[in-house]
Amino acid sequence: MPLFPLRTVLFPGGQLALRIFEPRYLDMVRECARQDSGFGICLILQGRETGAPAIPAAVGTIARITDFHTGGDGLLTIVVEGGARFRVDRTRARSDGLLRGSVAMWPPEPRKEVPVEFALLQSIAERLVETMTPQSRHAPRSMYDDAGWVGFRLAELLPLDVEEQQHMLELTDPLQRLAELRDVLPRFQKS
Known part of the structure; x- marks a missing residue:
């Protein structure tokens, strides 16, 4: 699978706009469009987004192109949506x-209802989605009952550093993710 190392984390169900200008990534986009396939987005552990190949994190997310256009600067912009997670073997x-990368796909998380003790997280997710991610604004109300979906939206929208986001991506229990997000909330409260 082609890999696109970035200084950001893509979560399942999340969207990301990418400006594509390097020939290797333009070729990758053409290949994915021709084959109707996705590519992997992984957090950069070492290196840069441009130039020499960077060292990616071992866990990433499949990105499927949902839209593209050429901007006024002539650069290709694509919008991708996060799908399944995977582990890079080599x-x-x-x-x-x-x-x-040779990758092993992770199974989807089991759907778990958000327990009552995390109801505040549902409300915070709803407010953040409403103001920060217009593409998710019309998500069915039932999505806010799904612990995995709520956890992934909070992990992408709260001001976590990328290492914390990567940790949230790598967790396999949606309730553990919610518990850890609840525990970091005090950092973001105004004094």
Whole structure:
């Protein structure tokens, strides 16, 4: 699978706009469009988004292109949506610098209802989605009862650093993710 290391984390169900200008990534987008396939987004552990291939985190998210356009600057912008998570077993860099990874797909998280002790997190998620992610604004009300969906939305919208976001991505229990997010909330309260 082609890998796109970034200084951001894509969560399942999340959306991300990417400006594509390096030839290796333009080729990757063409390949994905031709094959109707996705690519993997992984957090950069070492290196940069441009230039030499970066070292990606071992856990990432499949990105499927949902929209694209060319901006006024002539650069291609794509919008991707996060799908399943995966673990990278090994990587290799092509001659053009594009990373490809042998990956093992993770099964989807089991749907768990949000327990009553996390009701505040549901309210916070609803407010954050309403103001910060217009594309999710019309999510069915039932999504706010899904602990996995609420946890992923909070992990992407709260001002966590990327290492914390990566940790949230790697958790496999949606209730543990909610508990850890609840525990970091006091950091974001105004004094």
